[in-house]
Amino acid sequence: MNPAPPSPGRSPGRLRRSAHTGPGAGGGRAAPQAPAGRARKRLGPRQEGGRHHLSPSPAPRRQHRAPSSLTAPRRLPGPSPRGCRCRTRSPRGAGPSRGRPGLPAGGAGWYGPLPWRRRRRAGGGSGGSMAALARLRARLPALREECFRRNRCVDEDRKIKYKAAVKIQSWFRGCRVRAYLRHLNKMVICIQKRWRGYQSRRYFRKIVKTAYFIMKMNFYNEMAVRIQKRWRGYYVRKYIHNYYALKKYLEAVSVNNEIVRNELQEYAEMNENERKKKDQEKKEKEKKYQARKMHYLLSTEQIAGIYNSPFRKSPDPMELLLRQSKPLSHRQQQVKSPFTDELYDWPTCKRPPTFHAGEPLPPIGRQKPQGPFCDTAEVLRQRYKPLEPTLRVAASIDSPLGKARAEMKREEWRNHIHDNEFLPFSSYHKNEKYDPSIHRSGKYGQETYGIKHFREVQPNKWVTGKDFQTVSPSIVLFEKFGKTYSRCGQIV
Amino acid sequence: MSQRQVLQVFEQYQRARTQFVQAVAELSARPQNAESLRSAGTWGAVGGRGGLWGPANLSLWQLKPMVFGTVMHHQALYPLLETNCFYLERQKAAAFVLRAVGKHSPQLAQAVVQCGALESLVICLEDFDPGVKEAAAWALGYIARHNSELSQAVVDAGAVPLLVLCIQEPEIALKRIAASTLSDISKHSPELAQTVVDAGAIAHLAQMILNPDAKLKRQVLSALSQIAKHSVDLAELVVEAEIFPVVLTCLKDSDEYVKKNGATLIREIAKHTPELSQFIVNAGGVAAVIDCIGSCRGTVRLPGIMMLGYVAAHSENLSMAVIVSKGIPPLCTCLVEEQEDHIKAAAAWALGQIGRHTPEHARAVAVANVLPTLLSMYMDTHSSEDLQLKTKRALKNILQKCTYLPALEPLLQDAPPNIMKHIVGQFSKVLPHDSKARRLFVTTGGLKKVQEIKAEPGSLLQEYINTINNCFPEEIVRYYSPGYSEILLERVENYQPVL
Structure with a gap:
C-alpha cells in the first residue's frame, strides 16, 4: 500500500491521511454491515434466540464511533473519490443517517474546518524572490501538465490501493467479528445449558417429590383401609348385624309368639265358654218362664x-x-206402645218409655204439698199417657170401596192438570215471587223464628268481641262428683 | 145431642190432624218433595207453636220425626229446642231430629251448626239423664262425621271434655256413643286428634279395651285407631297407654268388627316407625294378627294383611320376624281364597314387602309357592288395574332378590317379557357360580325354555341369555335350541356315505 510519487505542493501526509482515513471511514461504515450479515448467515436458524439480543449491539456502536474519530472524507479535494464515495456509500449510509439523523452531520461540521485553515496559511508564508517567480511562470504550463498528470496517476494508484485496503480490512474485520460472534454463541449456549439444566432439574425434583407423596398416600390409604376394614367388620358384626343376636332374637320372637298364641287361645276358649254358659242360662231362664207360663x-x-x-x-x-x-x-202385661219402635232404636231405649209411672220416687222427708193436688204418679201418667184414639178416630168409617173412591177422586183432582210450570218467557219466571200460603202471608204472620233477636243488643257495651265460652264454668256439679252422688248418679 | 155434636167435631179434627201428619210424613220421605213442602209452609202448619204442635199431641209428634229431618227447614230447630227443654224425652227427640237432619249431608249438618244447635247439644251433654247425653253425643257425632270444619265447630263448642266425661259414665250405651263421637271428631286431622288427646281421652279409652261389651269395644278401638293414625307422636301416646298385650285379645274376639278395628289399631300404630313396629313384634302382635288373618274372611282380614306389610316394609329384621312368625302361609291363603281384588292386592303388596329385603327373605316367600299365583293374577285380564300393578311390583321385588332356582323355573314357561327379564337375570347371576344348579337347569328343561325365549338383540334380556349360554358347552346349547333337529336331518340328507 505504498502511495504514489509524492507531490511537492501538497504534503503527502494529507494524501496519506486521506488515503488512510478515506477507506478507513468507508470500511468503518461498511464493516458492521457485511460481517453482521455474514454472521447472521452463519449463526443460522439454530441460534435464533441468541442472535436476537446479540446482533444489534455491535452495529450501532461502530457507526457511532466512526464519525467522531475519522473526519477525513469531507476534506478530500478531488471530486471523483468524493462523488464516487458518496454515490457508493449513500445506500448504505442511508441506514444510519435515517436511523440517527443528527449524529454524522453534526460530527463532520464540528471537526471539519479547523485543520484546513491552518495548512493554507502555512503554505502561503513560504514564497521566494521575484526571479524565481518569473522562472516559475515560465515553467507554469509544463508544471501544470506535470501536475495534472501526476495527480491523475496518484489518483489512479490511490483508487487501487484503496480497494485493496478495503478488501484487507473487510476480511480482517469480518474474521474478528465472526470470532467474536462465535465466542458469543459459545457463551450463550453455555448460559442456556446451565439455565435449562437447572430448570429441568428443578422440575424433575418436583415430580419426584409428588410421585413420592402419591406413593406414600397410597400406602397410607391402603393401610387405613385395612384398619378400617377390620374395625368396621368387627363393629358391625358385634353391634349391628350380630348374626347370633339376630338368631337369638328371632328365636325369642317365635317363642314369644307361641306364648302369645297360647294365651290368646286360652282367652278365646274362656270367652267361648262364657258365652256358652250365658246362652245356657238364657235358655234355662226361657224354659223356666215357659214352665211358669204353661203351669x-x-x-x-x-x-x-x-x-x-x-x-x-x-x-x-x-x-x-x-x-x-x-x-x-195374673198381673196386667205391659202394653207395647206402637209408636216407640222407630224413635227408640238406640241401645238404652230398647223398651218403650215407661215414664216411671209404676213406681214413683219415695218422698224425701217432705210434706205433701198443700192443696188439692192429684197424686204425682197420677199426674205423670196423665202427662205421658200414650195416644189412645177412639175407635172412630183410629179406624176409618168408610168402607174400603168408599176409601178407594175418595182416593180416586183425589187422584183425579191431582192429576187433571199437569204439574209442569208454564213458562211464557224464558226470563219471566225468574222474577216471580213465591206467593205464600194465607198462614204465612198475613201482616202479623209468622216471624222467621230465630233470625230476629229477642233481646236488645248493645254491641258497644260488650267487653270483648268474641262469644263467651259456655263450657268449663258450668260444670260446678261435677266437683261434687263422688262426694254427694254415687257412681250411678243417684243420691247416696 | 149437642154434646155429641161437639165431640164429633173434635174427633173429626183429631182424625184430620193425624191424617195430615201422616200424609206429610209420607211425602217428606222423598227428598225431591222437600223443597215444595218447605215453600208450602209445612213447618208453620206442622211445627208452629200455635198449630198442631202442642204438648198434648206428643205422641203424634213422635209418629214421624223424620218429617222434620227431611223437610230441611232449619227454622224448625229453634222452636224445637226451645219448647223442648222442659221435657227429657223431648230433648232426646230433639237431638234425634238434629241427628236425623245432620246425618244426610255436610250442607244439612252445616245448617244445623249455623242455627246454633251445637250450644244446646253441649248443654244437653251436661244433663243428668244418660239418655239425653247419649242422644246429644250421637247428634254431635253425626255432625262431626262429615268434615274437619264441622268437627272443628264441635270442638269449639267445647264438646270434647264433656264427651270424655261421658266415657267415664257407667252406662255402656253412653260410653259407646261417646267413644264413637270421639272417633268421628279425631279422624279428620292431627290437630283435632290432639285436642281429643289433650282432654285425656286415651287413658279412659285404653281402660275400656277389656270391656266385655263387643259394641263398646268396636267404638273404643276405632277411636284409638283414629287418634293413632295421624302422626308418630299420637301413635306413641296411644302405645304409652299400655294397650299392648291387651289389645291382642280383641283379635280373638267373637265379634268380627272388634277384630277388624283391633287389627286397624295395630296397623295404624305399626305403620309409623320401625321402632313402633318392633315394639309390636316384641309384644307378640304379629303372631296374633297372623292368627286373626287365618281365622276370618273378607274385609276383616284387610287391616291385618296391611299391618303385616307395613311391619315387613320397615326393616329386614322385622320382615324376618314376620317370616319366623309363620306369616307367609296365611297371606298365601288370602291371596288364593279372597274374592275381592283389593284384598288380593293388599296381600300381594304385603308379600312383596316381606320378600324384597334379602335372598333369604325371597326364598322364604318363594318356597310358599307364591310366585306362580302372583304371576297368574298379573296375567289375568279380569283382575283390576290396581291388583295388576301391585302383583307386578311384588313379583319384581321378590324376583330381584330370589336365588332359589327351583321356584323360578316354573315361571319361565309363561311369564311376560317384563317379568321374564328379572327371572332370566336371576338365572344368569346364579348359574355361573353353581355347577349343580347348571346340571339341574339342563335336566329340568330350563335351558330349553331359555333357548325358546325370543329376545331382541341388544336388549338386557338377550344379554342375560348370552350369559346363561356361556355357562354351558356349545353342543348342549345348540342341542336345545329350537330347530336343531331339522338341521341335523338336513345334514343326514346331505351326507355322502363313504363306500
Missing part, C-alpha cells in the same frame, strides 16, 4: 197332664219342671 199343664191327682203320660215309665222332665215352678201371676 196349667201340670197333671193333677186325677187327670194326668200331657207331659205325664201314663204309658211312660217316668214323667217327662218338663213335668218335673212344671212341678217345681210357680204359675205366673
